[in-house]
Amino acid sequence: ASVASLFVSRIDTALDRALETIGSSEALALRGKIAIANAKSVYRRFRGIFYGEPFSSLRKKGARIQRPLWGSTGTKNPAYSDVLYVEELIGQDTINTLPPATLNAFRDHGSVRGATVEEGLAEAERDLTRLKELGLKLDQMAEKLQAEGVEAFADSFEQLLSAIDEKRKNIFAGKVNPQSLTLGEYENRVDQRQRAWQKERFASRLWQKDPTLWFREPQPEISDRLGWLVLPETMQEELSDLKAFAAEVKEEGARHAVLLGMGGSSLAPEVFQRTFGNAEGHPELIVLDSTHPGAVRAVERRLNFRQTLFLVSSKSGTTTETLSLFRYFWHKASQATGEPGKRFVAITDPGTPLEKLALERRLRRVFHAPVDVGGRYSALTAFGLLPAAMIGVDVRRILDRAWTMSEACAFCVPGSESPPLVLGAALGELALAGRDKVTFIASPSLRAFPAWIEQLIAESTGKDGKGIIPVIDEPPSLESLYGSDRFFVYLRLEGDDNARLDRFIAALAGHPRATIQLNDKAELGQEFFRWEAAIAAAGAVLGIHPFDQPDVQLA
Incomplete structure (x- = not known):
């Protein structure tokens, strides 16, 4: 039939x-x-x-x-x-x-x-x-959805052909894994960890959201904080809406988009702005993650409120600093435009106080994020992708590259062949061995990215008297001046001026190091997923809960 x-x-x-x-x-x-x-x-x-x-x-x-x-x-x-x-x-x-x-x-x-x-x-x-x-009018809405659906199916077919072509190129080029680790004396213990994970079916259980990978006894915020695993796939359905809104804002001639947010709500957007910049005709993104009067006034002086859109970004919808910034700029926008609601968008979880406030004040839009994704794991949700789309980043390419990395560590892939799990095993085992200062070196075009990784590592692993300490923005020094607590990670973008950094990494022969090669900036999508999965795995090695943040909540 x-x-x-x-x-x-x-x-x-x-x-x-x-x-x-x-x-x-x-x-x-x-x-x-x-x-x-x-x-x-x-x-x-x-x-x-x-x-x-x-x-x-x-x-x-x-x-x-x-x-x-x-x-x-x-x-x-x-x-x-x-x-x-x-x-x-x-x-x-x-x-x-x-x-x-x-x-x-x-x-x-x-x-x-x-x-x-x-x-x-x-x-x-x-x-x-x-x-x-x-x-x-439901009929008009249904017709519009039908047209968008046909277009989405056509796009999906094109993506399928593109993915097949890209995999074919990777197979023939022999470049399946752009990650290389030089671990020296620690290589054996990392290999042992990978073999143990293989016997324990670590990869398969990760995708089944098995909380016993971290603790034998049930713990809150584990199985209900693993939604980031499927974001490269599930967020594909949100792309048409994000891109349509970005096009709408561009058409209006907006000059600035000001993101009001803290921590996980602000770091990924800042990475996108500093890495890609705003494309021609798209607004510049300004990230305001400080309530210092000087910082607030500095942003305010740059704005024409009639050509500015504010993104009020808070997962919990209760972040004190974010709501304070919202109230301040709401007052200023009211004075300047008389219709402040049109100049504000909220990004939050469903049902939060921020969403309630947005509905009461008739904000232009409310974008939701999945409730099973923690703040520092939210780069590939609306928290990261909406600001990226607004400045003209090709968010479909970002998600597609993230999907490629998620497939590289799928439930059926042996742990020794999974880039994120190999990296996670190395981070965890070296930290246990005293090499707990992960020092990041990045190509010039990628200098903003380690700040995002810094928060991910620090909040995820820094607890219970344990942790991995991320070191970013440290000027390169002589190899002999580094202590025996270092593990170096080199984020290298092909085509950048890497000569000086290449020589520096080559001189670190006495220290364990990892080099991750990116062929273009869109592969940041891969890196968001790689590091989220790697830090989750490292948490299992350290025996800590990688998805809660007791010190943040205490503060």
Whole structure:
């Protein structure tokens, strides 16, 4: 039989934004309901056609029905049940093309109540009527999503061909792993760690989000903080929205985008701005991560508020410094424009106080991040990718390169062939052996990146009297002046002026070192993922919890 495909969760994703823009209690009450209501209405129409009079004569002649296919049934909004679009759309003759994560979730805790697609039809029709009364036209939205969907499928096919071509080039070029380690006397203990991980199925268990990789007893913030593993894949679905918003801001002639945020909310955007700069016609990104009056005034003096967009970025939505900066610039924008809401965007987790504040003050947009991704692991969420898109960075290339690295350490890849796990084993084992000062050397174009790694390492490993100490921005010195506590990491970008740094690294023959080769700046996507996975693995070696931050919370 043929199928008739119907988008489901994408309907809610698109309409929820429009409902939040309206902001009334009636509008907000419809969030997360219209996609299912629409699908139930379609199913009722399907039953009326194919099991009623219009099709009866054809059925007698052997004609087969056209079955409804629910497409896009992975839950996009983390505030909703991860099996919402499965449990509520069960019915005879239906097909559900649920993604692997949703399938696993349904196997784990889903329930089958019966033919749920035929339940609550009256309520579904009332919801559709209320939507129309609010002035939102579902038909127009569906047509737009259909056009975007066809374009996305075409893009995916092009990406597939491109990925195949890139893998073919890598195979023939022999450059699968641009990471080399020279460990000297420590090589044996790192090899032993990798062999032990192979026996313990470390890679496979990592992708299964097994918390016992770090502790035998259950610990909070482990299995529910591993969402970064799938970001290179899942964030592909958000790219069209991020790029469309960036294009909208560019079209308006914005000169500056000011990011108000701290720590994990600010470091990745700063890496993108300092590494790529802003493309022609795109706004310059200014990262303000200080409440010092001098720093605030210095930023303010650069701005024309009518040509500035503020990104209020806080995962928890409660960061004191970020909210203080928001209130200050809200007041200034109110004085300058009279319509401050149009000049502000929030990036936060669903349901945070910041989101509530954004809805109350009618901010231009609210972008959500996955709740199972910690702040310092959020570079490949909207926290990093929205600012990157706004300054003209090709965020699809960034994600594609990250996906390449995630595949290089997939559950079926032996640990000894997984670049992040090899690096993680080396970082952990050398730290245990006293080489706990990881010293970063970077090509000129990559000088901003070690600051991001610094926070990732320090917050992830610095606890319980243990830790790895990142050293960045240290001027090169003579090899003989370094102590026996160093492990050097060289981030080398092909095409940069690397001659002096190459000589410096070559002179460090008495110290363990790693060289990571990047062929272009887009491979920063690989590096975000490489280091996130490597530090998670190093945490297992050290016996610490790499995803909590007790000292930060105490402060």
